[in-house]
Amino acid sequence: MQQADWQENNPSLTDEAQQLVTVAAQLLQAEQRKWALRVNLLGKEWQLSLRAVAVGFCLALGMVIVGSVIWITLNLSIGAALLNAGLAWWSIGLGIMLINAAILLGLWNLMRRVISQIGFSRSWASLTGGEAS
Incomplete structure (x- = not known):
């Protein structure tokens, strides 16, 4: 009777091994999902960074164009004022x-x-x- 009670209260070694394999497989799947999410996040951040660089480049180009127009206008205005002042x-x-x-x-x-x-x-x-x- 004691042996029967012990077997009922203690699962067999194969049952424990099966549970261990099941838990390990679940952990592996969870880690795979985490890595898949990390790779997906990395891809999204890469796309966002490329878009930000492209927008930054366009804005910098626009600033160069506007700055050039202002600089040329300033030079022409100074030249016209000095010409009106009688300089050669x-x-x-x-x-x-x-x-x-x-x-x-x-x-x-x-x-x-x-x-x-x-x-x-x-x-x-x-x-x-x-x-x-």
């Missing part, structure tokens, strides 16, 4: 060209300085044991 047209043209060249040179130097900061030299040096350039 060649000196006005030369002066405006020199001012624009100086501004362009300043912007070029600023851009070179900013671009020189792009990189991972310190991180690379710490990873490789070399010196940062």
Whole structure:
């Protein structure tokens, strides 16, 4: 009688193994669903990022166009005002060209300085044991 009671209260080893396999399969399916959702989210974020880059590029292009029109209008207005003030047209043209060249040179130097900061030299040096350039 004790042996019968023990068998009723304790499931067999194969039943426990079957339950373990069932639970492991359920966990595996849950993890597969999680990874599928993560991959789907990654794809959606990638699409959103590409769309944002495209919109940002179009907005930047629009800003360049508007800024160029404003800059040209400003140069023409200054030139017209100086011409009405009695200055020679060649000196006005030369002066405006020199001012624009100086501004362009300043912007070029600023851009070179900013671009020189792009990189991972310190991180690379710490990873490789070399010196940062």
